[in-house]
Amino acid sequence: MSKDDRAACASRTHVEVRKKGTKLSERRPTSHERMAGQSWDASYHDGPAPWDIGSPQPAVVRLASAGGFAGAVLDAGCGTGENALHVASLGLSVLGVDVAETALAIARKKADDRGIEVEFAAADAFELKRLGRSFETVLDCGLFHTFDADERPRYVASLAPVMEHDGTLYVLCFSDGGPETGPHPVSQEDLRAAFSHSNGWDIAAIVPDRLQTRFHDVGAPAWLATIKRS
Numbered sequence: 001m002s003k004d005d006r007a008a009c010a011s012r013t014h015v016e017v018r019k020k021g022t023k024l025s026e027r028r029p030t031s032h033e034r035m036a037g038q039s040w041d042a043s044y045h046d047g048p049a050p051w052d053i054g055s056p057q058p059a060v061v062r063l064a065s066a067g068g069f070a071g072a073v074l075d076a077g078c079g080t081g082e083n084a085l086h087v088a089s090l091g092l093s094v095l096g097v098d099v100a101e102t103a104l105a106i107a108r109k110k111a112d113d114r115g116i117e118v119e120f121a122a123a124d125a126f127e128l129k130r131l132g133r134s135f136e137t138v139l140d141c142g143l144f145h146t147f148d149a150d151e152r153p154r155y156v157a158s159l160a161p162v163m164e165h166d167g168t169l170y171v172l173c174f175s176d177g178g179p180e181t182g183p184h185p186v187s188q189e190d191l192r193a194a195f196s197h198s199n200g201w202d203i204a205a206i207v208p209d210r211l212q213t214r215f216h217d218v219g220a221p222a223w224l225a226t227i228k229r230s
């Protein structure tokens with residue numbers, strides 16, 4: 001899509017988002033929304049979205065059992081909250097943020113139904129500083145891989161100020177390894193370019209994993225990246 005097409009598309013389909021503690025303000029649709037032709041919120045209107053498996057991702061459960069989450073935790077692009085709810089159920093303080101109000105409403109209802117203390121707020125991952133908070137652990141499960149090459153640096157720059165020094169970011173994303181990759185394959189090089197030492201990040205590990213979806217029997221090939229904020 002050319003720059004002009006992107007601009008025309010953006011002006012046609014501005015999406016409203018509620019930023020925590022502020023009035024509704026406008027945000028530009030992301031590349032994924034422009035490609036899909038609908039807002040993120042709309043993907044939650046007619047039953048579970050393809051990635052909404054109704055339970056936490058096994059990779060996240062494993063990380064949590066291994067003590068991978070500490071301090072205040074942010075789940076960026078939390079969707080209907082299964083991962084945030086799982087981590088919060090272990091007694092951690094968790095904030096899940098998303099631009100999809102419908103997903104957040106579902107997440108809040110799950111928290112009420114299950115009696116789990118967790119916070120869900122509408123916020124744009126490109127504007128995380130507006131949260132006015134910082135986190136020792138940040139989880140990105142399926143968000144990074146929805147951003148295109150123009151958006152990734154903005155997202156990474158938004159993450160930086162909300163992460164505590166020596167904090168840990170986990171990115172679970174579709175990988176480019178294997179025949180059945182997801183719709184947004186990410187290479188190890190993409191991750192290393194986005195989270196570089198010169199930008200204040202240190203990649204501790206990138207290991208192959210699986211990302212479960214409603215349409216893959218055994219999940220899609222994924223990377224689980226563990227990234228430290230230096």
Ligand SMILES: C[S@@+](CC[C@H](N)C(=O)[O-])C[C@H]1O[C@@H](n2cnc3c(N)ncnc32)[C@H](O)[C@@H]1O
Pocket residue numbers: 030040041051052053057076077078079080081083097098099100103123124125126140141142143146
């Ligand atoms: C592929 S889904 C993953 C949802 C959830 N993490 C999960 O594992 O089920 C990506 C999520 O990121 C959210 N999202 C996309 N762009 C966002 C942005 N700029 N700020 C905050 N959330 C965003 C979408 O609304 C969607 O819920």
